[in-house]
Amino acid sequence: MSEVKPVIVPEPAKLEFRGRWLSFDGFSNLDPFIAEEFNLPKGKWEIKRVEREGTGLEVKEGYVEVWGDPRIYTATLIQLVMQGGCCAIPDVRVEEKLRFEFRGFHLDVARGGVASVEELKRLLRWLFLLKYNFLAIYVEDLFPWDRYPDIGAKRGRYTNEEWREVVEYGKKLGIEVFPSLELAGHMENILTLPKYWRYSEWHRPEEGCLDVGDPEARRFAEELLEEAIAKTDSKYIHVGGDETWAMGRGKSLDRTLKFEGPRLYADHHSRLIKMVKERDKVPMIWGDMVAGMYLRETERELWKPILENPVWREAVIANWDYSPNTVEYFKDKIRLFKDKGYEQVACPGLWNWNKYYPDFDTALTNVKNFLQAAREEGVKGFMVTAWGDDGEECLYSFLYPLILASMEYAEGSGSWEEKWLALSGEPREVLEVRKAFGKGEVANFIKRVLFSPTDEVKNLPVFDSWRKALELAEGVRLPPDLAFIKRCLEVGLRKVESKATAADFLGLASLYADLWLRERKPANLVRVYARFYSAAALLELEKKVGKLY
Numbered sequence: 001m002s003e004v005k006p007v008i009v010p011e012p013a014k015l016e017f018r019g020r021w022l023s024f025d026g027f028s029n030l031d032p033f034i035a036e037e038f039n040l041p042k043g044k045w046e047i048k049r050v051e052r053e054g055t056g057l058e059v060k061e062g063y064v065e066v067w068g069d070p071r072i073y074t075a076t077l078i079q080l081v082m083q084g085g086c087c088a089i090p091d092v093r094v095e096e097k098l099r100f101e102f103r104g105f106h107l108d109v110a111r112g113g114v115a116s117v118e119e120l121k122r123l124l125r126w127l128f129l130l131k132y133n134f135l136a137i138y139v140e141d142l143f144p145w146d147r148y149p150d151i152g153a154k155r156g157r158y159t160n161e162e163w164r165e166v167v168e169y170g171k172k173l174g175i176e177v178f179p180s181l182e183l184a185g186h187m188e189n190i191l192t193l194p195k196y197w198r199y200s201e202w203h204r205p206e207e208g209c210l211d212v213g214d215p216e217a218r219r220f221a222e223e224l225l226e227e228a229i230a231k232t233d234s235k236y237i238h239v240g241g242d243e244t245w246a247m248g249r250g251k252s253l254d255r256t257l258k259f260e261g262p263r264l265y266a267d268h269h270s271r272l273i274k275m276v277k278e279r280d281k282v283p284m285i286w287g288d289m290v291a292g293m294y295l296r297e298t299e300r301e302l303w304k305p306i307l308e309n310p311v312w313r314e315a316v317i318a319n320w321d322y323s324p325n326t327v328e329y330f331k332d333k334i335r336l337f338k339d340k341g342y343e344q345v346a347c348p349g350l351w352n353w354n355k356y357y358p359d360f361d362t363a364l365t366n367v368k369n370f371l372q373a374a375r376e377e378g379v380k381g382f383m384v385t386a387w388g389d390d391g392e393e394c395l396y397s398f399l400y401p402l403i404l405a406s407m408e409y410a411e412g413s414g415s416w417e418e419k420w421l422a423l424s425g426e427p428r429e430v431l432e433v434r435k436a437f438g439k440g441e442v443a444n445f446i447k448r449v450l451f452s453p454t455d456e457v458k459n460l461p462v463f464d465s466w467r468k469a470l471e472l473a474e475g476v477r478l479p480p481d482l483a484f485i486k487r488c489l490e491v492g493l494r495k496v497e498s499k500a501t502a503a504d505f506l507g508l509a510s511l512y513a514d515l516w517l518r519e520r521k522p523a524n525l526v527r528v529y530a531r532f533y534s535a536a537a538l539l540e541l542e543k544k545v546g547k548l549y
Contacts, residue, residue: 006083006090007419008076009130009404010412014056014095022059024081024089031074033172037125038078041086047077056095064089071174072096075131083422098411100374102316102345102381104134105403106180107396108353110142110189111388112527113520114156119396120166126400128173129423130407135170136238136284136383138180141189145227151190156523160231167233176234180284183221184210184268185244196220201250209244212268213252213260225272229279238318239272241265242286245295262306265289270311277314287317287344291336312342318383322349324365330373338377345381346374350402352394353387356446357485360438363402364409371410382410391528393447393512396519397481400424401434429476436469437485446485449492450505451535453548458496466493484511495539502536509533 005017026043027035035042046063055068057076066073076096080089105127109115115123120137127135141152144160151157158166170177188208191200199217201209211217229237248261269285276283288294290312292303317337321330330346337344348370351363367384374382384406386399404423405416421428437443441462449457466489473486491508494500509532516525542548 004083006080006092007422008079008094008096009416009419009423010098010408010410011415012056012076012094012096013054014093016093018091018093020091021084021088022061022091024084024087026086030077034074034078037173038082038129039086040078040081045089054095054097056093058093059089059091068096071128071133072098072131075129078129079423098131100379100381100410102134102383103132103407103410104136104345104381104383105132105406106136106138106347106383106385108138108386108388108392110138110140111390112392112524113388113396113516114142114158114523115396115520117162117165119519121169123396124166124170124173124175124177126403127175130404131411132403132407133175134234134236134383135175135177136180136236137166137177138387140182140186143179143181143224143228144231145224147223147227150193150195154523155189156521163231171233176236178232178234178236178238179228180238180240181225181228182208182240183225183272184212184241184247184265186240186242201248201252202246203250207246209246209250210268211251212247212264213255218268218271221268222271222275225275229276229281232281234281236282236284236316237276238284239269239276239315240286241269241290242288242320243294244289259302262303265303266306266309266311270309273311273314283315284318284345285312285315287319287337290317293321293333293336307336307340312337312340315343316380317342317344318347319344320347320349320385321370322351322366322385324362325369327369327373327376330370331377334373334377334379338379343380345383346370346379347383347385348406350384350386350399350406351443352399353389354447355443356393356395356488357437357443358394358398358402359440359443360402360435361440363438364405367402367406368409368414371406375410382406391524391531393528395481395515397479397515401431427476430478430482433469433473433476433478433482433486436472437482437489439465439469441465442469442489446488446492449495450488450508451531451538453538454495454498454542455547455549463493463496480511481515484508484515487511500539502540505532505536505539 026041027045027047029047048063048065050065050067052067055072057064057066057073142157144158144163167177186208187210188206190196191205197205199211199220201211248259248264273283291307292300321333348367351359371382401420404420408416442465445462470489491504509529
């Protein structure tokens with residue numbers, strides 16, 4: 001053990017390891033809450049606070065000197081003790097300096113899989129250990145609005161008690177939990193309820209865009225925000241504002257016969273921002289519509305004027321971009337707002353949406369380059385996003401190594417793999433399988449192969465990569481979540497080789513349901529079940545009639 005050098009996430013400014021590990025039996029004066037939540041023993045070692053510049057710690061014989069930010073040095077202490085198996089601690093001196101004031105993670109729980117309270121607590125422990133200080137929970141219709149108890153009622157919405165429990169747990173760990181709301185676009189799960197159809201901009205409420213030209217609809221959104229603010233302890237609250245493409249094109253256009261989407265957007269969000277500011281909180285808003293950055297060229301010209309609106313100085317822009325582009329590309333994206341004097345956080349993505357397993361390659365390129373640009377441009381902070389479009393099938397457990405890698409790219413050296421192994425206790429061969437499953441030609445095609453007609457997928461140029469991943473996994477003892485992905489690949493190959501049976505797909509449904517219920521509420525699981533059952537029916541039909549088309 002003495003030759004094993006400890007690691008710290010993120011890589012500190014200074015790590016001096018003096019070549020030995022000391023016998024350790026636990027701390028006598030560690031915060032009891034922290035000790036219990038991280039299963040740390042109580043022993044004779046003492047934590048001694050000293051006055052020095054910066055933040056850090058130094059291990060001595062039988063005690064540890066600490067200084068600076070207690071949240072940071074406590075997380076480092078736990079990392080070191082974990083690596084010693086709770087019975088040894090390395091003889092080290094550590095000095096830490098974090099660049100970003102805002103270090104956030106943004107989790108979508110609204111597209112199907114509603115994280116249980118226990119899962120959110122598990123996530124908060126991981127975030128604490130890695131030195132994140134904010135968790136945004138993307139709720140759409142799942143916030144516990146007392147005034148509108150019907151909203152989200154059949155989709156697993158949080159109760160007041162559940163929400164408060166998560167917020168208080170985060171507070172004890174020094175992590176501010178705040179809601180990420182949708183109050184203009186992406187309101188489909190609200191607007192498709194018959195009671196709220198009248199507030200929809202478009203004739204299809206599934207578009208999810210609020211008719212902000214209607215005073216009654218605006219007041220509805222403001223009431224949702226009022227209650228969310230009242231139940232938010234964090235200084236931040238996210239008012240949404242992304243992808244409002246239908247704004248100004250439906251009922252608003254009918255009223256004036258003139259397209260006024262950009263003005264309606266700016267006026268509506270100006271009111272929301274003012275509401276948040278009046279309650280001494282900091283509003284956050286997505287940056288895509290403010291800059292018109294993902295619109296067609298002709299559309300972008302129409303939206304361009306609102307970028308000059310001074311109201312955006314009153315908010316923090318959540319500048320999202322999930323592309324695997326270059327550092328210079330992301331610097332240009334950051335300067336769109338920086339040159340206007342707007343405060344922003346960089347928001348890369350973990351590429352877990354629309355799939356059962358994250359695309360590691362694309363996610364890590366996006367995170368690495370975007371956060372390097374954010375560092376070099378002096379951005380306030382970052383908020384790594386995990387979305388769940390199309391049913392949120394990607395298990396939260398698959399995100400944990402990417403959350404670690406993101407912090408290491410943001411604040412450390414970027415060498416995340418050894419640190420994942422040290423803190424997770426995972427064997428290297430499992431990590432290699434994890435990475436192989438995260439290749440784009442594997443992760444991005446699992447759903448397509450499993451759920452499409454066989455003739456449409458049997459000639460895809462991805463199956464050599466699938467076989468290589470399975471060869472790598474052969475004989476490796478995988479955790480249940482990775483074993484499920486392995487089984488997905490096996491069934492997919494059986495399908496294109498005309499060997500699969502309906503029982504294969506029903507078996508996948510059962511495996512997945514067990515994994516879902518370890519993390520999430522039962523609500524919405526039937527939708528995912530149905531996909532596997534439909535795939536089994538499709539397979540049976542193909543056997544009966546041959547080619548379908």
